[in-house]
Amino acid sequence: MHRFLLSLVTLAGIAVPVLNGQRPPLADDRAAGAATVTVEHCKEWLGTLASPEFEGRGTGQDGFRKAAEFIRDRFEELGLVPKGDDGTFLQAVPWTVAKADPTATWIEFHKANGEMIRIPAERLEGQVSQSMAAEGPAVLLVLAPTAGQGSEPIPALEGIDVKDRIVVLHVQPGEGNRSAQMASFRAVAQIRDKEPAAILLLDRKAVGGGLTARSGAGRGGGNRAVRGARLSLASVRFGGDDAKAVLAAGGTNEAMLDKVGLTELGVRATGRNVHHRTPNLIARGRPETRDATLGGCRFV
Numbered sequence: 001m002h003r004f005l006l007s008l009v010t011l012a013g014i015a016v017p018v019l020n021g022q023r024p025p026l027a028d029d030r031a032a033g034a035a036t037v038t039v040e041h042c043k044e045w046l047g048t049l050a051s052p053e054f055e056g057r058g059t060g061q062d063g064f065r066k067a068a069e070f071i072r073d074r075f076e077e078l079g080l081v082p083k084g085d086d087g088t089f090l091q092a093v094p095w096t097v098a099k100a101d102p103t104a105t106w107i108e109f110h111k112a113n114g115e116m117i118r119i120p121a122e123r124l125e126g127q128v129s130q131s132m133a134a135e136g137p138a139v140l141l142v143l144a145p146t147a148g149q150g151s152e153p154i155p156a157l158e159g160i161d162v163k164d165r166i167v168v169l170h171v172q173p174g175e176g177n178r179s180a181q182m183a184s185f186r187a188v189a190q191i192r193d194k195e196p197a198a199i200l201l202l203d204r205k206a207v208g209g210g211l212t213a214r215s216g217a218g219r220g221g222g223n224r225a226v227r228g229a230r231l232s233l234a235s236v237r238f239g240g241d242d243a244k245a246v247l248a249a250g251g252t253n254e255a256m257l258d259k260v261g262l263t264e265l266g267v268r269a270t271g272r273n274v275h276h277r278t279p280n281l282i283a284r285g286r287p288e289t290r291d292a293t294l295g296g297c298r299f300v
Helices: 003-012 028-035 039-049 052-057 062-078 178-192 241-249 254-258
Strands: 090-097 106-110 116-120 125-128 132-143 166-171 198-203 210-213 237-239 261-273 276-283 292-294 297-299
Touching (some): 052 062, 062 090, 116 241, 125 237, 178 198
Parallel strands (some): 166 198, 198 237
Antiparallel strands (some): 132 261, 292 297
């Protein structure tokens, strides 16, 4: 449950029964308030917050704002003291939300003769985190699905040098998707330690789910795979005709995807994404005094 609802529950001193267990009796000054909390009361609050109107209450999204304002209104009804920004019940918390601007988000592969292949945002799939601009010579890395088995480092990645390069990773399909997914996951984690400029995932099939946003509280750190820009490109994939075109630009074709190993593509790759910040609201309030009774609930 989101923080604003948790704050309300904590503030009200509500005692929640333990299923299949025993809870010690409440002190006299709490029992009267707890007795006013009914199933119908909880359904009213939780049913409202879980309704389609609040759109899942995703952090940094419009439904989250609506939920915070709903809690604010309840705080006002209870007569709580505002403890948010500028004497209000709401506090804005910085929250980074990445949104791919179709006019400013793309991946390009450049040949030495000046020819260029651009893959726009609508033909990419995955998640983005922050603004980025990555560039470097592209290499194709093909792994077998069995590379994800076991806990030891992937032998095929030992000794390879991909520092400051764009790694185009393709994991051959296995029996079901799980083995290939595990191989991709483990390979990306191991490749990151080799300080590539970025990591992209290549599929034989066309992709086009678009780029979705990753959001966060704006803390430091980031993915070493894109050191300066702090964007995890390892979640971005392309495929289909775009994959064929990139392979052809590198002087090879789909048959290369059947051969495990590292291949120089002879092209340079660049990528770009744009993000912005949006405020995130939480509701904050407290009783007038430490010893108060509001709506049948006693605060001490």
